[in-house]
Amino acid sequence: MRVLMILPALTEATSPLFRPIKYSLFPPLGLATLAGYLPPDDDVRIVDEHVERFDPAAFEMPDLVVIQAYITSARRSYELADWYRARGVFVAMGGLHVTSLPDEAARHADSVFCGPGEDTWPVFLADLRRRATLPRYTSKQRTLEGLPPIRRDLIQRHRYLVPNSIVVSRGCPHHCDFCYKDAFFEGGKSFYTQAVDDALAEIDRLPGRHLYFLDDHLFGNKRFATELFAGMRGMGRVWQAAGTVDTILQPDLLERAVDAGLRSMFVGFETINADNLAEQRKRQNVGRDYGAVVRRLREAGVMVNASFVFGMDSDGPDVFDRTVDWAVRQGIETATFHIMTPYPGTALFRRIASEGRIKHHQWELYDTRHVVYEPRGMTASQLSEGYWRAYKDFYRWRNLWRGAATKGVLGDRVRHLAYAGGWKKFERVWDVLIRSGQVLHALPLLEAALSSFGSRHPARGSRPSYDSGGLVKGAV
Ligand code: B12
Numbered sequence: 001m002r003v004l005m006i007l008p009a010l011t012e013a014t015s016p017l018f019r020p021i022k023y024s025l026f027p028p029l030g031l032a033t034l035a036g037y038l039p040p041d042d043d044v045r046i047v048d049e050h051v052e053r054f055d056p057a058a059f060e061m062p063d064l065v066v067i068q069a070y071i072t073s074a075r076r077s078y079e080l081a082d083w084y085r086a087r088g089v090f091v092a093m094g095g096l097h098v099t100s101l102p103d104e105a106a107r108h109a110d111s112v113f114c115g116p117g118e119d120t121w122p123v124f125l126a127d128l129r130r131r132a133t134l135p136r137y138t139s140k141q142r143t144l145e146g147l148p149p150i151r152r153d154l155i156q157r158h159r160y161l162v163p164n165s166i167v168v169s170r171g172c173p174h175h176c177d178f179c180y181k182d183a184f185f186e187g188g189k190s191f192y193t194q195a196v197d198d199a200l201a202e203i204d205r206l207p208g209r210h211l212y213f214l215d216d217h218l219f220g221n222k223r224f225a226t227e228l229f230a231g232m233r234g235m236g237r238v239w240q241a242a243g244t245v246d247t248i249l250q251p252d253l254l255e256r257a258v259d260a261g262l263r264s265m266f267v268g269f270e271t272i273n274a275d276n277l278a279e280q281r282k283r284q285n286v287g288r289d290y291g292a293v294v295r296r297l298r299e300a301g302v303m304v305n306a307s308f309v310f311g312m313d314s315d316g317p318d319v320f321d322r323t324v325d326w327a328v329r330q331g332i333e334t335a336t337f338h339i340m341t342p343y344p345g346t347a348l349f350r351r352i353a354s355e356g357r358i359k360h361h362q363w364e365l366y367d368t369r370h371v372v373y374e375p376r377g378m379t380a381s382q383l384s385e386g387y388w389r390a391y392k393d394f395y396r397w398r399n400l401w402r403g404a405a406t407k408g409v410l411g412d413r414v415r416h417l418a419y420a421g422g423w424k425k426f427e428r429v430w431d432v433l434i435r436s437g438q439v440l441h442a443l444p445l446l447e448a449a450l451s452s453f454g455s456r457h458p459a460r461g462s463r464p465s466y467d468s469g470g471l472v473k474g475a476v
């Protein structure tokens, strides 16, 4: 069977005017996972529109088209699906957006899939071979035990800065209102891990040193994380991951992660307004000392990528300057800002919709860069302008210097400038590397920057000069 698997891109990712680095980071792991279930004699190809131009007419007609749809790429996903179906090709479509709105997706596909695919996909493949497919498959049995190996051979590694992305768990133990998680995992377990040995074996298969764990919450199961980190010690890896503020503050786990090679962490601070946290049921952040989180990471030698969401109901027009100022004063290396976006299927969407505050359903604008609802504490244009200003302000040279100056040692200051500036100030260089298919050549730079972090401790000097930022126990 000829199978074509497509990760369609949102328009922005393919635009010559926009910076494509964000979209050239990670390969399509979900599709490569599903490809593992296909028999070896199937002719399989994965197309990722974020990194390559795709014209369906230029391809040999497949027997089966598999499409993964995110909310922002839903429109393009439907366009491609319609094109193939008009030519009699069977279209299977799944992913986060399909799970949120299966009826909408079903108008464009022969079979739609809700939830993770590990249980439904093999059932579908058997049904397809006996020509008895169902219009909808809904995942219920959730496990990562005994999965076939991910078909990484189908990934064009040279097109990605971070070809070694990996997920060793699914979901998260928490239930934040704005998050996709509860909608996607409805009807079954919403947090589960691989067996530690399987995860270590997958890590072993990855070439080079660098890894990026895409798990929502790698530290979410303490026993699993502890065993995983113990198994990774001595492997010589340097890696990045995401974590929550409460687990960073826990004694011990962070240190174990650092010993295993953790060098940079994406932290969901979300908001500096304590009232927002309660409103969004982000309970694991409530009452936490954010300054202590940054301090702890820095003392452990872990670089911080802080994530913030603007536009929650307790945010006023001052939230942008306050957030940027706090992040800069903490010496945070990189920050990611988002405009609050109610994804269909989430508790947040239901609440905002019931209040009549959803402005439209143009899903391609649900990209956390556009205001798609009526905010409470400011106007939509204040929210939009403030969001763009926050990015500009955080990455101004003046603020990069201020952030770097919080570091006690000259070498740390230089590294702060190089790393933070590298992302935002050299977009043209990234652009050239990506468009010429050379982006993988930048990986050693990233590895070198990450390697120079880690295994530092305040007792050995380098006491930083940042303040606690006033973000103490929800006091702002
Ligand atoms: C890596 C990542 C990215 C990467 C690359 C994505 C990629 N190459 O796959 C980049 C940086 C490009 C990215 C960009 C964005 N992302 Co993103 N990203 C992720 C992240 C962290 C991991 C994705 C992943 O690899 N998961 C692991 C694999 C194994 O799971 P999976 O891809 O979901 O695949 C499984 C199932 O979905 C299912 N499945 C999927 N397709 C199909 C098809 C069939 C037929 C079947 C049977 C099953 C099936 O089976 C697979 C195996 O279980 C997720 C968070 C998350 N935990 O998923 C956010 C996430 C997907 N991103 C999100 C968003 C909002 C964005 C952006 C809009 C952000 C922005 N402001 O720009 C952009 C736009 C993306 C786009 N193109 O439209 C949201 C999506 C919300 C939604 N409802 O769609 C998420 C959930 C983050 C969040 N918590 O809000 N992202």
Ligand code: SF4
Binding pocket: 171, 172, 173, 174, 175, 176, 179, 180, 181, 216, 217, 244, 268
């Ligand atoms: S902690 Fe993060 S991944 Fe978990 S539910 Fe909250 S936002 Fe989602």
